[in-house]
């Protein structure tokens with residue numbers, strides 16, 4: 445049995461309500477020492493799955509007026525007894541309530557420890573636990589939707605299905621090994637070859653879906669570049685206009701700048717340091733060569749804007765020289781007025797998209813083109829097929845795929861069947877890593893350290 449943990453599960457700050465949550469076999473006992481229900485009932489007598497109004501006391505001192513939810517295991521979030529104290533929100537009040545439960549026997553929970561217990565106690569597999577954290581970090585509708593599918597168990601079910609297919613093959617091999625008269629040299633039955641093919645195809649497709657999943661989850665780092673006055677701000681505005689409802693401003697997590705996010709068909713484009721780019725006369729000179737190089741290196745996508753109504757200039761060429769051809773999309777702006785530019789020297793740009801940011805011409809088509817550029821045409825409809833968003837899952841699925849490829853090599857060379865046993869085990873172990881049936885403390889520590897406190 446684990447000890448009883450407690451944490452503030454709502455965000456720090458002033459809010460209407462704050463929730464202090466406990467999980468563990470001592471939860472209800474701890475509550476009985478600090479809570480007086482208005483019903484005058486003893487805490488031990490409160491019914492399961494009820495919410496109870498009353499007051500918290502520290503000795504004779506009133507601490508707060510609260511509502512307390514009582515949930516007895518095993519049908520709870522952690523499968524343990526859970527008590528949730530709904531107190532008044534606010535830094536100090538929630539801290540005081542937390543201190544009260546800690547001084548009565550609970551221990552402060554580590555990050556993600558509630559969810560870790562849900563995993564340890566078998567209510568969630570590892571992919572579902574990871575989905576919980578992704579839900580909390582999710583910033584677009586589409587990433588939330590992927591996380592919800594994963595929380596529901598879609599990926600877990602798929603992985604368990606693949607394991608089942610491989611276990612059928614293992615069972616056959618074992619029979620062959622136990623009863624050699626079955627013939628080690630006989631080919632694997634058609635049906636089982638089919639099993640292996642399905643595992644190969646699915647692990648291949650799933651691991652390949654990671655690129656798309658990562659984009660949906662983390663967004664595409666985008667830099668809009670071009671010499672002054674070509675229309676970068678106007679371009680940005682026209683993109684923002686199209687998507688006004690889902691424009692979000694979130695503080696950057698790694699640097700303390702505000703990142704601007706536009707959303708193209710569910711994929712967030714994170715505009716890198718846009719203020720720096722848009723508000724300077726010559727961004728390369730003003731933000732410094734080093735910083736601009738870093739920005740351009742870090743970007744997943746560069747939108748290189750030129751003004752079609754003016755002749756190509758040295759400045760255009762300088763910006764052109766600083767960018768990487770493999771991730772640039774050209775935006776030819778101001779097509780509403782007479783065209784003078786000759787694009788032939790800008791040979792790093794494979795594709796030009798013609799727009800007028802001012803007159804709003806070609807914006808929808810540009811979004812389509814940017815979208816198909818970033819997903820490189822390999823996109824699948826993520827509402828129909830499973831998409832993975834976690835690099836841990838991808839590595840394990842690549843391992844699975846490679847092990848099955850080895851098996852097919854063995855089969856094609858006509859080698860004895862018992863030789864595939866090792867690769868089968870490797871594939872099965874890799875799949876078990878995804879669901880967490882095989883896991884190490886280190887891996888778990890790493891995963892749950894990304895959680896917030898109280899989750």
Ligand SMILES: Nc1nc2c(c(=O)[nH]1)N(C=O)[C@@H](CNc1ccc(C(=O)N[C@@H](CCC(=O)O)C(=O)O)cc1)CN2
Nearest residue numbers: 463465493513515518519520521522523528567576899
């Ligand atoms: N107040 C509160 N709100 C919350 C949570 C919470 O823990 N507390 N959640 C926390 O993330 C989420 C809801 N997730 C939950 C998932 C499972 C169970 C649970 O009790 N599951 C039981 C079935 C209960 C029943 O059958 O009635 C089980 O799976 O056995 C509860 C919450 C979001 N909202």
Ligand SMILES: Nc1nc2c(ncn2[C@@H]2O[C@H](COP(=O)(O)OP(=O)(O)OP(=O)(O)O)[C@@H](O)[C@H]2O)c(=O)[nH]1
Nearest residue numbers: 671672673674675676677678722778800801802803
């Ligand atoms: N005719 C026409 N004018 C445009 C178009 N897009 C932008 N402009 C004009 O071009 C000028 C510069 O536009 P901005 O969007 O500020 O250009 P910028 O590249 O952000 O400029 P800097 O911030 O100086 O780098 C403004 O007067 C815009 O109205 C367009 O599609 N057609």
Ligand SMILES: [K+]
Nearest residue numbers: 676677722723
């Ligand atoms: K500008």
